[in-house]
Amino acid sequence: xxxxxxxxxxxxxxxxxxxxxxxxxxxxxxxxxxxxxxxxxxxxxxxxxxxxxxxxxxxxxxxxxxxxxxxxxxxxxxxxxxxxxxxxxxxxxxxxxxxxxxxxxxxxxxxxxxxxxxxxxxxxxxxxxxxxxxxxxxxxxxxxxxxxxxxxxxxxxxxxxxxxxxxxxxxxxxxxxxxxxxxxxxxxxxxxxxxxxxxxxxxxxxxxxxxxxxxxxxxxxxxxxxxxxxxxxxxxxxxxxxxxxxxxxxxxxxxxxxxxxxxxxxxxxxxxxxxxxxxxxxxxxxxxxxxxxxxxxxxxxxxxxxxxxxxxxxxxxxxxxxxxxxxxxxxxxxxxxxxxxxxxxxxxxxxxxxxxxxxxxxxxxxxxxxxxxxxxxxxxxxxxxxxxxxxxxxxxxxxxxxxxxxxxxxxxxxxxxxxxxxxxxxxxxxxxxxxxxxxxxxxxxxxxxxxxxxxxxxxxxxxxxxxxxxxxxxxxxxxxxxxxxxxxxxxxxxxxxx
Amino acid sequence: xxxxxxxxxxxxxxxxxxxxxxxxxxxxxxxxxxxxxxxxxxxxxxxxxxxxxxxxxxxxxxxxxxxxxxxxxxxxxxxxxxxxxxxxxxxxxxx
Numbered sequence: 001x002x003x004x005x006x007x008x009x010x011x012x013x014x015x016x017x018x019x020x021x022x023x024x025x026x027x028x029x030x031x032x033x034x035x036x037x038x039x040x041x042x043x044x045x046x047x048x049x050x051x052x053x054x055x056x057x058x059x060x061x062x063x064x065x066x067x068x069x070x071x072x073x074x075x076x077x078x079x080x081x082x083x084x085x086x087x088x089x090x091x092x093x094x095x096x097x098x099x100x101x102x103x104x105x106x107x108x109x110x111x112x113x114x115x116x117x118x119x120x121x122x123x124x125x126x127x128x129x130x131x132x133x134x135x136x137x138x139x140x141x142x143x144x145x146x147x148x149x150x151x152x153x154x155x156x157x158x159x160x161x162x163x164x165x166x167x168x169x170x171x172x173x174x175x176x177x178x179x180x181x182x183x184x185x186x187x188x189x190x191x192x193x194x195x196x197x198x199x200x201x202x203x204x205x206x207x208x209x210x211x212x213x214x215x216x217x218x219x220x221x222x223x224x225x226x227x228x229x230x231x232x233x234x235x236x237x238x239x240x241x242x243x244x245x246x247x248x249x250x251x252x253x254x255x256x257x258x259x260x261x262x263x264x265x266x267x268x269x270x271x272x273x274x275x276x277x278x279x280x281x282x283x284x285x286x287x288x289x290x291x292x293x294x295x296x297x298x299x300x301x302x303x304x305x306x307x308x309x310x311x312x313x314x315x316x317x318x319x320x321x322x323x324x325x326x327x328x329x330x331x332x333x334x335x336x337x338x339x340x341x342x343x344x345x346x347x348x349x350x351x352x353x354x355x356x357x358x359x360x361x362x363x364x365x366x367x368x369x370x371x372x373x374x375x376x377x378x379x380x381x382x383x384x385x386x387x388x389x390x391x392x393x394x395x396x397x398x399x400x401x402x403x404x405x406x407x408x409x410x411x412x413x414x415x416x417x418x419x420x421x422x423x424x425x426x427x428x429x430x431x432x433x434x435x436x437x438x439x440x441x442x443x444x445x446x447x448x449x450x451x452x453x454x455x456x457x458x459x460x461x462x463x464x465x466x467x468x469x470x471x472x473x474x475x476x477x478x479x480x481x482x483x484x485x486x487x488x489x490x491x492x493x494x495x496x497x498x
Numbered sequence: 499x500x501x502x503x504x505x506x507x508x509x510x511x512x513x514x515x516x517x518x519x520x521x522x523x524x525x526x527x528x529x530x531x532x533x534x535x536x537x538x539x540x541x542x543x544x545x546x547x548x549x550x551x552x553x554x555x556x557x558x559x560x561x562x563x564x565x566x567x568x569x570x571x572x573x574x575x576x577x578x579x580x581x582x583x584x585x586x587x588x589x590x591x592x593x
Contacts, residue, residue, distance in 0.1 A: 349589050
């Protein structure tokens with residue numbers, strides 16, 4: 001039997017760590033792999049709308065540079081690998097819109113630190129992915145560039161806000177992408193698209209050059225189709241950054257080397273507050289089955305864990321995040337950059353620039369934040385929320401004194417229909433019930449595929465102690481190897497390029 | 499607690515966001531629903547609990563005071579919506 005070399009299109013179907021092996025053994029060039037990725041991404045765009053900008057020319061230049069590095073042996077783990085980047089991350093000279101009319105045409109003069117690190121590693125950037133405007137939303141419908149569709153069912157949302165990054169990985173356009181997670185914006189779309197998504201510990205990854213939404217909550221993190229790939233990408237972006245004073249001076253472990261510990265002996269808690277009323281039965285069944293897999297493979301499961309303040313996380317979040325957003329978005333005045341309306345006076349011009357430049361959800365959050373911070377309401381809303389935030393943090397810290405991991409559903413529901421919740425802000429906010437508490441506390445968490453309900457993917461959320469990403473990745477890797485849910489792909493996957 | 503149209507207009511003014519009358523009415527309705535949900539917080543006792551501003555306890559992060567090169571003027575002006583020679587053009591601040 002002869003072994004035939006895989007075609008670039010087939011190599012694109014592999015996880016990034018396998019793509020890297022093929023690149024290093026010269027079975028494929030980065031240029032061929034990148035051409036395959038660009039062709040597939042372009043072919044899928046008419047159905048998915050996962051990208052705002054596709055950077056063909058730059059990507060092919062980066063691929064050629066990566067090929068030169070691969071020939072010289074000066075390689076990093078991600079050299080030559082095609083990657084998608086959420087359009088909230090500044091890319092030097094490449095339009096960065098935050099999916100807002102406010103920033104249409106804006107070309108940053110810097111790379112954000114995360115992109116600079118990946119550039120240094122020789123990664124190839126195929127484009128800027130779609131999102132809810134300024135990362136505010138849970139469906140990627142609040143984008144000035146149109147909604148992104150879920151590859152499992154094109155009539156449904158991919159989740160959000162990082163929906164474009166999740167959809168392109170689930171569809172096989174790229175094996176890796178970057179998102180940001182302020183209240184669930186990596187984990188919830190990962191769950192709804194049936195892939196792996198990781199929100200790092202607050203401070204683990206630099207936020208420098210990431211368009212700011214809620215500075216005390218957000219982190220950049222990886223989307224991938226398995227834990228090993230998530231480990232690879234997290235390792236490449238993590239670490240302290242002198243440009244971000246909130247980045248943590250904590251050493252970055254070798255995540256890949258720590259993947260292989262298995263599930264035996266892990267002390268796992270199942271906090272009951274996350275199994276909320278109104279949770280879909282199919283989601284509950286899949287999550288319960290996943291907990292059983294942990295138990296059957298030697299994890300010690302404790303069902304008596306309680307985090308009584310977790311139900312307060314949603315109002316805490318919708319006070320703190322909009323308050324921070326109202327301050328962060330004050331910079332968009334139509335003067336130095338961004339959309340500018342034409343009016344007679346300075347104040348009219350500013351109000352009209354902001355009134356027309358921002359979409360409905362962004363304005364809603366600016367108003368919520370402005371209200372919560374305004375005279376007479378500060379103590380009742382903002383200060384109170386910050387105090388309840390302390391209660392939530394304390395309860396997580398107490399839970400991790402005697403557990404290595406908490407397991408919960410990632411989203412109370414599977415992917416919903418486009419248009420179903422877009423005009424009902426509160427119903428949309430309730431999507432993030434299970435993910436928001438983790439941002440409030442600052443802990444790391446992942447969503448990993450754990451089965452299906454009515455043919456749509458369900459995500460299991462793993463929450464870890466501060467800076468315990470190795471434990472999360474180890475558990476995710478073991479669970480993935482046992483269940484193989486990560487190998488299930490939508491009918492839409494790949495194949496759409498000629 | 500339901501908001502009034504005037505309160506919504508006041509908030510919009512503070513935030514410097516122009517709103518049409520339609521938008522005011524919709525914002526009043528939606529914001530009132532969300533604020534109602536916030537009342538859940540009243541059932542939590544926070545007597546003596548300090549506030550959390552961020553979750554990783556770093557304080558007074560300092561860097562060495564060294565000068566760095568700034569981006570050049572043309573690069574910075576390239577993103578400005580209205581430019582006049584080497585300046586950003588704005589409406590008169592003082593009448």
